[in-house]
Amino acid sequence: MTNTDHFDVAVIGAGVIGLAVAQRLSAAPFMADRNLVLLDQEDGVGQHTSSRNSEVIHAGIYYPSGSLKAALCVRGRQLLFEHCQRYRVPCRRTGKLIVASERDSDSLLALQQQAANNGVDDLELLDSGALRRREAQVQADIALFSPSSGIVDSHAFMVSLLHLAQQQGAIFAPRTRVQGICRKVEGFEVTTRLKSSSGIGDEDYRFTTTAIVCCAGLQGPALAKRIEGLDPQLIPQQFLCKGDYFSYSGKSPFQHLIYPLPEANTAGLGIHATLDLAGRLRFGPDTQYVDSEDYTVDPHKRQRFAEAIRRYFPMLDPLALQPDYAGIRPKLAGAGEPATDFIIQDTTEAGFPNLVQLFGIESPGLTASLAIGERVTAMVRNFF
Ligand SMILES: Cc1cc2nc3c(=O)[nH]c(=O)nc-3n(C[C@H](O)[C@H](O)[C@H](O)COP(=O)(O)OP(=O)(O)OC[C@H]3O[C@@H](n4cnc5c(N)ncnc54)[C@H](O)[C@@H]3O)c2cc1C
Structure with a gap:
């Protein structure tokens, strides 16, 4: 030039x-x-x-209908899968499970409706038996199965x-x-x-x-x-919202991506389990509003991560969790704001x-x- x-x-x-x-x-x-x-x-x-992200191909379940996030996620997911196939970019339709307890079943059904409003109409509601047949180690009363979620080598x-x-x-x-x-x-x-x-x-x-x-x-x-x-x-x-990840040492007990039901007014989707294409398991990201770009993962968060993960994976050994990496979300809403x-x-x-x-x-x-x-x-x- x-x-x-x-x-x-x-x-x-x-x-x-x-x-x-x-x-x-x-x-x-x-x-x-x-x-x-x-x-x-x-x-x-x-x-x-x-x-610095989860490399998940999202189906488009959570976002309010009519939002750019909903429309561009649904369209983008379709384009991304096509792109990966055409240009041989490694990706996999792992499927994703959003798990909940019986008392949160209304929220889970509302999420299914939200997804349908966004044009995501392939979600399947599973009872605890059907869930266990898919993921023996995941404990929950009900789950939504999203077959069109996956992972990509970003x-x-x-x-x-x-x-x-x-x-x-x-x-x-x-x-x-x-x-x-x-x-x-x-x-x-x-x-x-x-x-x-x-x-x-x-x-x-x-x-x-x-x-x-x-x-x-x-x-x-x-x-x-x-x-x-x-x-x-x-x-x-703009607000900076950091998300830390912990890797899981050892063979992954899961075949699918496992997500809890997102809590109301949290800035993330809850500490979930994602796999990479080599089958490695990691948990995260959490949400923490920060003042500057610092990507250090605090090892003291292990216990807090373990508590969140044990709600759907009670067999977790906290010592299998190792501080891994962090990403920072460019948020346009502050902590607690919609x-x-x-x-x-x-x-x-x-x-x-x-x-x-x-x-x-x-x-x-x-x-x-x-x-x-x-x-x-x-x-x-x-x-x-
Ligand atoms: C923790 C976390 C988990 C996530 N998980 C997922 C997920 O599983 N699935 C999903 O779909 N999305 C996920 N995301 C969102 C996704 O990662 C982001 O939406 C996406 O990476 C944003 O890309 P970008 O190009 O806008 O930003 P960036 O990747 O940050 O790129 C911006 C670029 O601009 C350059 N730049 C900045 N200023 C200048 C300048 N003055 N001059 C020249 N260059 C400049 C930078 O060097 C940088 O390369 C996640 C995000 C986070 C933080």
Whole structure:
């Protein structure tokens, strides 16, 4: 790249969302004679939240009907399974069990209804006998079985998106941190800091672009504040909600993903059991609002994790739990506040054309990524 470059579209952030946006955009017919650059401050793709999650392909059960989360999860799940099959990205339809006690059966049935309203109509209600036949070690009175939930190798998925986008003409610029964005007569001027691979001799690089899509994850609001002239009212307040994981040493006693019924007004889905494609079991994530990005897992949480897990897996030996990794959710609601939806914002009507910003892309962002890519592509098409 030279200091006189002009791009038609710049996508900022190469987590799974920026990658899916770049892949979908670069495949769109209106982009055939246009160029796209995908920038990330890191050396490679998906170094932040996209590699710190459960890698679960969600069915779309929990989210309020009519929300972006519900619509994009259901559509994204279908696109993701198709993508994995077509491009040989490892994934598996493990199925998922949401388990509950008899006294919570009304809440479980309400969840089944919520899922049906979202178009997820394949849930099966199991009694304790049917549950035990599927998972001998799980103890609960009733359960919902979701056959269309699964797991994906998120890294392989991201690499496949990058390769496709590049084959379709997108340019990937790693080690390129966006420092500021200025509006020009047509489009924007973007100032970046290029990190040299040796770590010394960083340099500034400026380019112009007609349109920008910001997919900066946790940095979304901070980046938006660096867009000159953007109305601060368009930038939502963001909260950091950390989720720790503990791995389980030894062979997994489960074949399915096991989830408790989510408690009302919690910021997560409850400490659940997920498997990776190698069959390893881990538990988490919990929810803890934090002030800064610190990914240390507190080993003292073992007992609290064990208590939560024993409600559905009484045979658990707490010593089999080892602190593993953590992720941080970009929440748009504070502790105890009602959950909020994704924000996918075209700022044209606010007098700031050619900009799309994404905020609060927490779970089910991985599942929804390709559907988010489709939606953003439809928005960007209107800019040309
Ligand atoms: C604990 C946890 C569990 C989850 N589990 C699941 C799950 O099982 N299933 C599911 O569907 N979803 C899950 N999610 C949600 C999913 O992980 C996220 O929705 C998704 O990874 C968000 O991707 P992103 O691209 O928006 O963000 P990120 O992956 O954080 O990417 C943002 C990118 O922007 C770059 N960037 C930021 N600022 C700049 C700048 N100024 N210049 C250049 N680059 C910049 C960063 O380097 C980064 O690469 C989970 C999330 C968490 C936290």
